[in-house]
Amino acid sequence: MAATIKDIARRAGVSTATVSKVLNRKDSVIGDETRQKVLSLARELNYTPNSLARSLVTRKSHVIGIIVPDILNPYFTELVRSCDDAARLRGYTTLVCNSEGIAEIETAHLTSFGGHRVDGILLAASDVVPDTELLDALRIPVVCMDREIGPLAQLVGIVDTDYRSGAYQATRHLIEKGHTRIAFLSGAPHRSNTQIRLSGYKDALSEAGIAFDPDLIRCKEFQHRFGHQATLDLLDHTSFSAICCMNDMLAIGAMVALRERGKRVPEDCAVIGFDNIYLSPLLEHPLSTVDRRIAHSGRVATDALIDFLDDADRTLTAVTITPTVVSRTTT
Amino acid sequence: MAATIKDIARRAGVSTATVSKVLNRKDSVIGDETRQKVLSLARELNYTPNSLARSLVTRKSHVIGIIVPDILNPYFTELVRSCDDAARLRGYTTLVCNSEGIAEIETAHLTSFGGHRVDGILLAASDVVPDTELLDALRIPVVCMDREIGPLAQLVGIVDTDYRSGAYQATRHLIEKGHTRIAFLSGAPHRSNTQIRLSGYKDALSEAGIAFDPDLIRCKEFQHRFGHQATLDLLDHTSFSAICCMNDMLAIGAMVALRERGKRVPEDCAVIGFDNIYLSPLLEHPLSTVDRRIAHSGRVATDALIDFLDDADRTLTAVTITPTVVSRTTT
DNA sequence: TGCGCTTAGGTACACGTTTAACTAACGCGA
DNA sequence: TCGCGTTAGTTAAACGTGTACCTAAGCGCA
Structure with missing residues (x-):
């Protein structure tokens, strides 16, 4: 079907080795005339090398x-x-x-x-x-x-x-905006993934002299759905003025929950995400977040x-x- | 490096053809004992067929x-x-x-x-x-x-x-909600892609006895950015109570623009999208849209x-x- | 005995490349 | 004339499979 090196070789009256050399620019040793003939035949037959065969031999x-x-x-x-x-x-x-x-x-x-x-x-x-x-x-x-x-x-x-630094910065950013009751949403609690971010969060709090309150922590999974559910739950059981989310999808979920409860963002509750996915600036409320340079x-x-x-x-x-x-x- | 059919053949004391047959379940003709030997060797050497070689020959x-x-x-x-x-x-x-x-x-x-x-x-x-x-x-x-x-x-x-039907339904949905000034946002105006949707939109309007107003139409590209920009432009030059967007990203852009101008959705302006991307239900205002069963x-x-x-x-x-x-x- | 069928497997080539090793022709210097 | 170095290629093997076709043994049976 598709043209092979053999077809070119036959028509050019040379061996396949010669064709291969020309086509791979290993042609220091090939005559100019032959080179041209091969090249133009390749174009004419619109030859495309079979990468399967090539890979097989070159490994x-x-x-x-x-x-x-x-x-x-x-x-x-x-x-x-x-x-x-x-x-x-x-x-x-x-x-x-x-x-x-x-x-x-x-x-x-x-x-x-x-x-x-x-x-x-x-x-x-x-x-x-x-x-x-x-x-x-x-x-x-x-x-x-x-x-x-x-x-x-x-x-x-x-x-x-550097998740620790990211979480630390996010928390600090919230603190600088005047928040002291800051909720924290993240993924599977036992994974280092979350633990290390939590430590960044705690560092920022203690640096600012704010006591750590376990009631503000919700860790389960990095899904939108959980951000929504956890926020509703937080709203029912405690008070806070900001949510620090360890990815942007959690933040998006949190914002839906806040709107459902009639809370304005950021007036009633601030939200910060993590990742800076390309969507975050496009949201109805363009999301503050931590850019991780994806x-x-x-x-x-x-x-x-x-x-x-x-x-x-x-x-x-x-x-x-x-x-x-x-x-x-x-x- | 990785085990080949040859390695198996050698150790089993059979030919590669036999191994190949066993491994490809073409083994109606192979003895039970040999089959087992080959199979267990394959497992032992954790053999994985080289798909390059296989594809080369099977085409x-x-x-x-x-x-x-x-x-x-x-x-x-x-x-x-x-x-x-x-x-x-x-x-x-x-x-x-x-x-x-x-x-x-x-x-x-x-x-x-x-x-x-x-x-x-x-x-x-x-x-x-x-x-x-x-x-x-x-x-x-x-x-x-x-x-x-x-x-x-x-x-x-x-x-x-069926874009025409989709656009028709979206427009009709808006009309049923009581809207008569309905803006229309879509992609490249000359592509049939957009033309056909526009005709669905027009059909719904005329069916409801609403005059078509070219001032409400903005077609350029299917990007978020354009949805934002076009909405701002519409807001500056005409009046309307709904926007019919021919994809969800346009709708998302439109909603950002509306919020920037202090318009509430859907009270001040309704928005409908098209596509029903997985994000649309997750937005702060879960988006009404046309599900195309992606x-x-x-x-x-x-x-x-x-x-x-x-x-x-x-x-x-x-x-x-x-x-x-x-x-x-x-x- | 001779023939054919079945079972179990082997032989050898093909797929389309790359590449190491070889060759053939030529020119040149000693 | 001989040997050597270039130049311009060719030959042949290899990569790892699949498969058409062959073989060889064994058996049944007329």
Whole structure:
């Protein structure tokens, strides 16, 4: 069907090796006339190299696999987009998989990555613990983004966000606006993910001489729905004038709850989010939040991975991104 | 590195053909003992078939390529997610590319699809006209989703949304709520995409005996930003009590503008969107909109494509989805 | 005995590339 | 004349599978 190197070779009256050399710019040793003939035939037949065959022999697929829990989550959408852009810029293609935050699904995807011989793997934040045994067997370089992982030989990059600092800054921002009763919403309470943010929150409070009140804390999951439900619950059981949300979806949920109860934002209750997803400035009340530079972190992670793949012997890259508060209308 | 069929064959003392047969369940003709030996060795070496090699010989990659203008747009995020789910369910993997709505980029992606020997292509809505010449040369089955395309031999599926009906219903919904001055926001004015929706809008108006007023129409692009800007402009130049937006992002933009000008939704101005992206119920004012069954349409399109790929000679599938109004808080 | 069928598996090529190693022709200096 | 270095290619193997076709043994049966 599609033209192959053989077709070109036959018509040009040369061997496939010659064609291959010309097409790969390894043609220092090829005559000018032959080169031209091959090149023009390639164009004429509109030849496209079969990457399957090529990858098979070169043992490089120029594909990198990405695993996220759910691309519908705007944070991951944005992250994936930036990874994909960065990858393409360097001649790589991405294969994106949704793990649903379920270990078995992630494992299946990793296995499939192995079968497709991806050159590298990007692991985005998730609460499931990566199957290091499988990863080890796969021998494919891995970069983790805000994701805890055990010791792993082929871990070649780590890009983390300084959650403590982010939470600290968000809380401090609220305190500076005069708030003292500040609720705190986050994900799974036992994960370090949440613990570390909580410590940032506490630091800011104690620095300001405000007592920590456990009644103001609600930690369960990073979903919109929980932000809504927790806010309603807070409203019923305690008093506060601000909510510090550990991601933007929680903040969006909180704002719906506040409106349902007739509370104005920010007059009656201030809200700050975390992530700065691209939606946050677009909301009816553009959301104050903590910018964690999503696109930048995706780019950095991808570049680290590809640097490793392209340059022979490279060492582990570790970057931590410090987020900053962006104040909009909700605080 | 990774175990191959050869490794298994050697250890089992059989030929690679035998191993291949066992592993592919073509083993009616293989002895039970041999089968077990092969199977257990495969497990032991944790063998994963090399899909590159396999695809090379079978001429089936079990990959389908998807092109969307921009996955950051929630409509496309949701669409891609549902296509991916549907594809995996049937043993296919997806390769997602962003065209930015630029013809050259789309062409590059299509070429790359050819190189990767994808089995089928899913083309999502976009204003650029597909490169049918290239598509023709590629000889890869294509399914279009809400996308105009010229005659094309390997077009095997079309799933469209009845935009006219959607726009008609949205307008009618507004009229039933008592509105008579209804603004209309949509994308590129000359595209049939917008024209057809406009006709639905006009039909509803004339049916209700309301005169069409061109001053209430603003068509340019389907971006949040334009929704915001157009609403401000409308507010400055005319009067109206409702806005009919031809996608949800426009509606979100419109609502920001209304809030900036101190207008309450829906008391001072009602707003209806189109698409029913997953975000629309989550907004501070859960958005009334027209549900176009995004996930369903992705699934239908993907299934149509794979039906074609799996069953030998199938004919073109054409589905049109009729959207329905979902009334929430903004009308 | 000769024939055919069944069972169990092997042989060998193909898929489309890349690449190390080889060759053939030529020119040139000693 | 011989040897050597260039130049411009070619040959052949390899990557990991799938599969059409072959073989060989065993058995039943006329």
